[in-house]
Amino acid sequence: MSDARSIIARVRDGGKPSVEELRWFAMGLASGAVTDAQAGAFAMAVLLKGLSEEGRVALTRGMRDSGKVLEWDLPGPVVDKHSTGGIGDCTSLLLAPALAVCGAYVPMISGRGLGHTGGTLDKLEAIPGFRTGLTEAALRKQMAEVKCAIVAASSDLAPADRRLYAIRDVSATVESIDLITASILSKKLAAGLEALVLDVKCGSGAFMKTAEQAEALARSLVKTAQGAGCMTSALITDMSQPLATAAGNALEVIEVMETLTGTSVNAALWDVTVALGGEVLALAGLASDASDGEGRIAQALESGAAAECFGRMVVAQGGPADFVERWPDRLPSAPVMMEVPSLHDGFVARIDGEALGLAVVHLGGGRLREGDRVNPSVGLSDLAGIGEETGEGVPLAMVHAVTEDAGRAAVAAVQAAYGIVPDLPDEPALIQKRIG
Known part of the structure; x- marks a missing residue:
């Protein structure tokens, strides 16, 4: 018979809990057999000592x-994509319908904004009436008819993760x-996937700032998903x-729609x-x-078929x-738009992506606390990229704000986030x- 104390002690001392013990612990997180204190101690022991593959x-x-x-039971493979989070990363909105056009079925379970990074669900909810909370019956109907859906995880999907995630947040783990x-993959694999691609972000706007950190996470995700029976590869981007x-939520949807409809394609x-x-x-x-x-996905986007599929998904979700x-x-x-003038002549050499993300959060486009309401209209647009030439007074970006004061604060934050050489x-x- 497993018990939480002995499992925690084994991890703490650098030992290897058995498969059965770790399964018991996960079930205990969901059932309440594992207390908050025990969950926190387990998380700290894993952080310090690690688990085997x-x-x-x-x-x-x-x-x-x-x-x-x-x-x-669908006439094609069930697939998904997961990104570890970044700034201006709205690929899910393009990829889900493009994959559906190419014969895949895509029950994409997505999240909300976390820290400085944006959330796919928040972006979609900028569309009036769009519902991200679907019943299982509604999800199954939509998969059969539209072949893709982008939804929030239901409460009965990987409940052990929901509990451990909240405890990790308050226990510095x-x-x-x-x-x-385990957190990323438990939710994704509960969706019954046959194939998964991971987009592991690396740089100033990512959670993993260095190439070494990003590669370590990518290898862990790929090996673990494959070990759990799902065909998986990762790209470090x-x-x-x-x-x-x-x-920003509505502003990123605009960029997605420009790309889907071919009016203005963002190459990156x-x-x-x-x-x-x-x-x-x-x-x-x-x-x-x-x-x-890649050729098939490009054709789905270029032909307008992905845009048509996206439209059907929007209608199906309200x-x-x-x-x-x-x-x-x-x-x-x-209501308020302000240019962000460059303070120097030269070229953009460095962008603090995390600072840009936090500027959007402080405009009201993200959450400072769980439960905060998100304003879909605010954010940054026309952001200058690395290598772009600028001059003193030339706009680096446009701020979209609710008040003049909020706009001015965002202008200063964006200016500080840009390094010009x-x-x-x-x-x-x-x-x-x-x-992979």
Whole structure:
């Protein structure tokens, strides 16, 4: 018979709990058999001593199995993508419908903004009427009819993770790669996936600031997901600057719609979306290799088929029937707009992505505390990128705010986030490494 104290002691002393013990602990998190104090002690022991590869798989599977695990009977593979979070990262909104057009089924379980990073659900909720909380019956109906959905996790999906996540937040154990891995994958694998691609962000706007940290997380995620029976690969992608030229919920939806409808294509956003889509189509057997998959995703976007599928997803989840045709009229806009003038002549060499994300949060576009209301209209647009030439007084970005005071504070924050140098700097590679 397992008990929490002996499992915690074994991890604390650098030992290896058995698969059965880690499964018991995960179930105990969900049932309440493990107390908050024990959960906190376990998290700290894992942070300090780590788990073996087998232990990570066992904890992930146990957390996955602590609630409902979806099973599908669909005429194509069930796939998904997960990003570790960044600024201006709205690839999910492009990728889900593009994958659906290519023959995959995409029950994308997404999250809300966390810290300085934006959340996919918050972005979609900028669309009037869009619902992210679907019943299982509604999700199954939408998967059969539309082939993609972007939704919040239901309360019966990986409940052990919900409990441990809250405890990690207040016990200074968020940074554990073992616990990050189990948290991300327990929710994703509970969706009944056959293939998963991971976008592990690296740079100033990411949680993993260095290449070494990003690669360690990517390898942990890939090995653990594969160990749990899901075909998985990861791309390490640049987050030393925002991926889109906008940061903020409605503003990022605008950039997505411009790309989907071909009115103004953001090359970086396009390239990352196509690369991730190519990976998952190859993993799922819908393409001969990643290059073939990339071509299929690009065609889905270029032809307008992905835009049409996105429109059907919006309607199915409560949004306007004419959204794809009339999105400029359907999205909210902020009452105050201010330019952010550069303080120097030269070239953009450095961008503090985390500072930009926090500027959006302080404008009201994210949460300072759990439960805060998000204003979908605020944020930053027309963000200058690394390597761009500027001059004193030339705009680096546009601030969208509710009040003049909030706008001025954001202008100062954005100016401080930009490093300008006299000489043209090297631009970082967008896709840095493949793990898989």
